[in-house]
Amino acid sequence: MVKKQTAGRDALGEFAPKFAELNDDVLFGEVWSREAQMSARDRSLITCSALMAQGLFPQLEAHMKMAKQNGVTKDEMVELITQLAFYTGWPKAWSAFGLAKEIFKA
Numbered sequence: 001m002v003k004k005q006t007a008g009r010d011a012l013g014e015f016a017p018k019f020a021e022l023n024d025d026v027l028f029g030e031v032w033s034r035e036a037q038m039s040a041r042d043r044s045l046i047t048c049s050a051l052m053a054q055g056l057f058p059q060l061e062a063h064m065k066m067a068k069q070n071g072v073t074k075d076e077m078v079e080l081i082t083q084l085a086f087y088t089g090w091p092k093a094w095s096a097f098g099l100a101k102e103i104f105k106a
Helices: 007-012 019-030 040-053 057-069 074-088 089-102
Strands: none
Touching: 007 019, 007 040, 019 040, 040 057, 057 074, 057 089, 074 089
């Protein structure tokens, strides 16, 4: 089960309350909780792929941490980055490996 998300409200609740609500309640509340349709683990793999492809490394770092909590292993993350290196660009892979190395260290 996906943990209740409060990052939107924590970061933007006073500044952009509607965006924070949509982030926490719709994206993470309604979409991520649809585990009968797709596991949180698989959603994490897809999300990390999309963020790496776009070079959105601050968000990728947060989602790699979530992926680890959702059961994605170091070996799976290494394979994901290696596969995507050829489609998204070698420099993005190097950057993603830097994050993964820290997050998945023993």
